[in-house]
Amino acid sequence: MIPLVRLAVFGFIALSVIYVLVSIYSRSVRRERLEKQWDAAQGPGDRAAFIAAGMEAYNKGLRRRLLWLVYIIPTAVVSALVYLLNFH
Amino acid sequence: MRYIKWTLILTILTLVVSVLHYTLPQTDIVRVVATDTRRIDFGENQFFWATPDVGTGAGINRDVKFIEAVRPNGRVIVYRNEDTGWGWPPYFKLNSFNLQAEASNLISTQAAPRWVAVKHYGWRNEFFTIFPNAISLREVEGPDVRIVPWVNLVVIATLIFLVFMVWKMLAQFRERVIDPAADRVTQTLDDIDSRRRSLRQRIADWLGTWRGKPRR
Numbered sequence: 396m397i398p399l400v401r402l403a404v405f406g407f408i409a410l411s412v413i414y415v416l417v418s419i420y421s422r423s424v425r426r427e428r429l430e431k432q433w434d435a436a437q438g439p440g441d442r443a444a445f446i447a448a449g450m451e452a453y454n455k456g457l458r459r460r461l462l463w464l465v466y467i468i469p470t471a472v473v474s475a476l477v478y479l480l481n482f483h
Numbered sequence: 484m485r486y487i488k489w490t491l492i493l494t495i496l497t498l499v500v501s502v503l504h505y506t507l508p509q510t511d512i513v514r515v516v517a518t519d520t521r522r523i524d525f526g527e528n529q530f531f532w533a534t535p536d537v538g539t540g541a542g543i544n545r546d547v548k549f550i551e552a553v554r555p556n557g558r559v560i561v562y563r564n565e566d567t568g569w570g571w572p573p574y575f576k577l578n579s580f581n582l583q584a585e586a587s588n589l590i591s592t593q594a595a596p597r598w599v600a601v602k603h604y605g606w607r608n609e610f611f612t613i614f615p616n617a618i619s620l621r622e623v624e625g626p627d628v629r630i631v632p633w634v635n636l637v638v639i640a641t642l643i644f645l646v647f648m649v650w651k652m653l654a655q656f657r658e659r660v661i662d663p664a665a666d667r668v669t670q671t672l673d674d675i676d677s678r679r680r681s682l683r684q685r686i687a688d689w690l691g692t693w694r695g696k697p698r699r
Contacts, residue, residue, distance in 0.1 A: 398537070398569040419651045423659050473575065480619065481578040 406469070414467045421462065425453045503510055506572045507638060509615075510653045512623060513552035514596045518587045525549045531605065531613035533565040537577050548579055550586045552601065553593075555626035555642060561602055562617040572604060586621050598623050600630060616639050653671055 429449040433442050453459060525532055535541050541682040548681040564583055567576045576582075591597035600623045605615035688696075 396538075398534075403571040416652065420655055423655050427655075427659065473573075476573070477575045477577070480574060480576060481581075 410466050410469060414462060417450075417465055418459070418462050421458065422450075422453070425458075427452060484605060492616075500598050503639075505606060507635050508574075508602050508618060508632075510600050510602050510632070511552075511554065511560065512598050512626050512628060512630075513621055515550060515552050515586050515591075515599055515620075517551040517590065518549065518583055519551075520546045520548050528613050531608075531611060532563070533567050534570050536566045536579060537568045544606040548583045549614070550583070551602070552599070555598075560607060561614055562601060563614040564617050565606075567616070574604070575675050576616075576618060582617060582620065586617070589620060589622060598626050598628075600628070613637055617630045 426446060426449075429446045432440075432449075433445045439445065498609045522544055523532070523546075532547070535545055539545075550562040550564055551572045552560050552562065554560055564586070565576075566579045567574045569575065586599075587599055589599050598620050602620075603615040604618065605613070606615055
């Protein structure tokens with residue numbers, strides 16, 4: 396069982412690194428899009444306030460929650476493989 | 484310089500392709516003729532053998548299960564049948580003993596052949612005494628059945644997607660973090676430069692006053 400524990404621990408660490416990197420990337424892409432949106436329309440309102448409101452919406456949005464798939468998909472794939480390759 | 488660059492690119496490409504060719508599954512259609520177990524003392528070929536069966540201990544040698552088979556063209560191929568367990572490559576194979584029983588069940592003679600699709604990874608190489616590792620067996624109609632390598636297609640598509648994402652992330656990082664920082668550094672250097680020039684100017688002016696020149 397030790398190798399399984401080792402796989403789980405190192406897998407969790409690796410996926411956490413990927414999760415952090417992807418969430419930074421996703422946030423950065425969203426901020427850039429908000430900036431470009433404001434610059435193109437020169438509005439509405441104050442630039443900083445517009446971006447802050449947009450990021451607030453992003454923090455509560457579905458897209459940010461979808462980042463949990465970084466953990467869910469590999470775990471599901473590994474579980475499916477163990478079942479299909481050994482017990483199917 | 485160009486030769487060095489291309490040598491490097493070709494070396495990396497060869498390594499990546501070899502690793503993929505070794506690790507990704509391939510399917511052979513063969514006739515199983517025997518199954519048995521032999522003790523193997525691992526030497527310099529140790530790298531090409533998997534781990535001890537899940538839950539068993541590691542020694543300097545162990546018994547490895549083998550599946551012997553004949554291809555439709557009459558040439559022989561020998562597979563090993565080892566657990567990959569929770570390590571590399573990620574087949575999570577735990578059922579080598581069951582697979583051995585299935586293989587024994589599928590043994591057939593040349594007179595009454597039963598064709599079996601053997602999914603495996605790895606290489607057979609006589610110089611190192613290494614064998615491909617059988618992953619699964621399934622009986623098929625005949626030796627000419629067409630098999631679409633779905634797993635390989637999905638894995639390679641996923642790898643290309645991951646490389647693309649890494650490239651996009653690096654481009655974003657560069658655009659949003661590195662370039663602005665570089666701009667700031669350039670700006671600061673310019674500021675220092677212009678300040679230093681004006682300092683030199685002021686010293687020159689002060690020296691000028693000794694020679695009777697008025698300050699500018």
